[in-house]
Amino acid sequence: MEFARSFGVKGIKITHSDELLPALEEAMKEEDIVLIDVDVDYSENVKLSKSLGDYICKL
Known part of the structure; x- marks a missing residue:
């Protein structure tokens, strides 16, 4: 992920809910x-x- 790398950190992209926990x-x-x-x-x-x-x- 280029955005994360631009800040010098690791980036992980999630595209499906089953990828979130890992x-x-x-x-x-x-x-x-x-x-x-x-x-x-x-x-x-x-x-x-x-x-x-x-x-x-309702207010």
Whole structure:
């Protein structure tokens, strides 16, 4: 990952949820900073908002 290298740190790119735990385990073994780049599907926020609709406190 070029972005992480530009700051002199290790970078790990996550493209699927099953890669997250191994990446976190690898990062925790490092003595230095590790940047983990995770793709986020923001369309999931819409689904979550709809399912939580009644639980959200209205001001």
